[in-house]
Amino acid sequence: MIFSFDLLINAIVSGILIGGFYAAVTSGVSLSFGILDIVNIAHPAFIILGSYVAYIANATFGIDPIIAAIIAIPLFYVLGAAIYQIYYVSFEKRGQESLRGLAFFFGILFITEVTLVLYFGVDYRYVDARYIGPTLHFGFVDVPLRILVPCLVSLLLITVLQLILTRTFIGRAIMAVAQDQLALRLMAVNPVRIKRIAFGLSIATASLAGAFLIIIQPVEPSVGREYIGRVFAICVLGGMGSLPGTVIAAMLIGIVESLTATFYGPSWAPAVSFGFLLLTLAVRPAGLLGR
């Protein structure tokens, strides 16, 4: 292996940029799994759904994928709220969320993927936008705009989410529902309603994350599966529901994956997140910024 300084710096920069994108992908899981304790393993499937929504909007109307995703946010919010309602009535209320709730989300993951395969086939789809293609050069460091733009918008998204969680009443109620539902009920707040809103928000982020995904790489229905391990690894490493922790963990995993891909070959990169997940679970289950 030839060690090259240029290569190292470039790998770290692209790792940070990809990490920003991973943060957007994980923010939804941090909300649902980290805060609400709903193990939504179907989240990557919703992200792929977001990619296809952006693709359809881009291919038929020529809308910018990110703008299309922002327009689609209310749709995803309603979808998330509806899924939470089904989940609540069928599993949480009966106290069966552990086994059957997991199977439920697994089934949703599967149905979404197969439906997309049946409708769009397994061809790779991609979008057009002005920032796909050009690359900024800072000395020997290359910054492709197609990764920089999603990274910046993703950081913006997480800032907005963090502000909602810490500054608004609903946001504080969401944080509270994770800690003590009974106390929340004593404050005359309906915990089910708060959870529904939070789950809606978590699925709404999938709309944007999906658009980022299809900007960064071509998408086919089963791409989402590689993100399952990564997303949960980042969520656990970041400390379950802490958004700043999520950003740090996402960038850390992004950097390590990028270094692995540069120096050992890209086919080894998926193993990184799993290694991190196991290591975190074994050494520090509370994560980096655990609550």
Add this chain to the structure above:
Amino acid sequence: MRTPLFLFVWLGIAAAIFGAAIAFGNDYIFFAGYVVMQYVVLSTAWNILGGYCGYVNFGSAAFFALGAYSTVAIYKLITENDFYRMPMPVLMLVGGAVSGLVGFGMGYLTLRLRGAFFAIATLALAVVLQTLVVNWDYVGGSRGAYIMRPEEIAPIGNYIRYLFLMMMLLAVGAVTIARLIEHSRLGYGFATIRDDELAAEACGVPTLKLKLIATTISGALMGMAGAPFPYYISYLQPSSTFGLDYAVNSIAMPLIGGTTSWIGPLVGAVLLGSLQQIATVTISSAVNLLIVGCLLVGFVIVAPNGIVGLVQKYLQRKPEEFVGRRHIETESPETVP
């Protein structure tokens, strides 16, 4: 029923099925039957951990593929060095040992935490093992591996009949093990974990040890189911061996059949497996996977105890109708183990 008698009865049934299949005359029935039997083993194995202990394993495909790829590795080793060809039961034991060990390791790292972590880790395990296999050129890498299936085997004839017979015997073994566990101290321990792990721990049930036993048995059985697979398919490729259909089927079948007893996965696998074999031939394989997904979600929401639960409910309701209109709210007696 005592276990030896139970085993004997099922061996008799297996012999009858095998005889009927030979009498049927068409070898396609063996190809289709092999898949159904394979699903009986996979769903029974899944249920030992998922149904008895309440821990969801999404990585069935990974354990299955481990068994398959250990066979490929042995096959390569033998053909390159001209060793004596190993009989199928030995290959199954090796595959089972490899998968069992991986199951144990996974369990040791993740089972001390909440159940969800185990589920996520198994999901990630499938992706990572696939990465390893894709990068491992010895077993074919991403190009896949070819396995020469022997045409004939001495007393039985066509090799697919032999594979079917082996898989059916494994299925009988798996069902017997599941039933044995269910009615033993081990099974009661598993049930306490499923119902309330904290209370079980407080009562002195060695939960971690029991969970590790469950993951190891479950993983080993899945690996054994995977070991003959390269000989069945004769061209093994990572993306299909690690495919989501194994994972979804081995979860859907027990949940649709009913998770609380050994009979649930058996019923689910035979019904759903046969349905899929018919649907694959008559409609298309993608549509039949969609059917499985929808059935899974539907059953989980509407009939949490599966087909077995529905039948039990029907049988319990019947006597009351004979008694007449007695409006007494009697809870069905909880079978506390």
